Amino acid sequence: MKLHKALVAASVAALALMGCAPGGEGSAISASQIGGESPSALSSAAPVIDGATLRGYMAYDYDIAESAAALASRLPYAFLAEVVGWSDGYSVLEHVEESGLAVASRTALLEVKVTESFAGTPVPRGSTVYVDFARGVENVAADGSTDPRTSGAIPVEALRLAAPAGSRFLFVGYPGVDPADQIYAEYITVEGAGVGLPEGATVVTPHPQGMLFETAGGDFVSARTGDADVRGWGGSFDALLSELRAMGK
């Protein structure tokens, strides 16, 4: 895991050295956002959130909301929650005909405890919800093996360290989608569907802008789309919460 973090940090640092200037399409990701330790982090009891690891290797085309309230007003779920724990989720394998190769979409199951519900479908305080969390895509060889050195999927253990139990985050999103309905390839298999889910569990899936973790300094980092997409939203995690609370008044 330390190696993984160092390598992610190295690649991000390399990109930061050569990327767009701040104010263009997004400035470089800071060291604190990839698991480094800012001075404010050292003086706070809140967990350090590793946003780059949570986001993994994914990018999207979607309608970018101008604010947290604008996003929450149009989606079924908006709540504040705490991480209880991470576990491995299901995988959807898309097979390449005749070759034996496959591409696996890996997920994690994030168990959370809801502490406050803001809009849309009310979720009782203290209730348990499961977030269907995409953790990336990787090749599967004909013999079923994968190569962790080149995999595009983030290991569950890395996610566990990136957002440890007790981390607070704002969730905005949708009801979960059945794994078999997520991929339309001709030859698919689903492995591990429903693993870890109790009967009648509430499963949700986030909007790209809909998972924002509170950082030790009171700021927030995005766990799905890049931080540039939410840079214009409020000044702090608490400011986001205040904005959402005001929706109900």
Add this chain to the structure above:
Amino acid sequence: MDLISSPRARRGLLGALAALALAFGAVLAGAVPAKADASLPWTHDRAHHTWCYQSGFTLSTEADWAMTWLRTQTDANTAFWSPCAAEVDVWWSNFYQPGTFGQTACKAVTSSAPGVCTEFYVRMNATLINAQTLASEQRKKTSCHELGHTVGVNHYGGVTGLPNPDGVGAADSCMKSGTVTTAGAWTSKWGPHHINVHINPTFP
């Protein structure tokens, strides 16, 4: 001094120095192309772009167009492979996720430089795309958009901090994120900034 004497801070400092050293080494080795967009979690491997489709992919016409646009608008070269095989750069497939027209994932990185992606998985949400008022334009735009992510450019649009990189009032490009509300050539083009600053310098 208090900061340096902290074990956590020392680890952080050493980590940062190691990261910088690795990054510098990667630059010297040419593993990371110049001018990659810093807001993406990857850069591509500098090789020309091959592409293929997963079985059952329904938007192959638009995918072919996008690969052709990349070849004609930039310094990239592209070539079609069938069936998909390891080391093809761009695999196209369908998926469904609410609220997302398309998604690009890196499915294989270079083992020595995890920020360098060698194989991308581009997924199109045909259900959502085809339900749009300007479905034909949306298919083109999202194909172009996702392919843009594979050559190192990020999207823009919507909020403060995400302006059009070609400037206020400049023509839009397919890297504008979200629903297509006006038809036009922009849905099949990358902008000058993306082409000249980010895409072309990464191809031999």
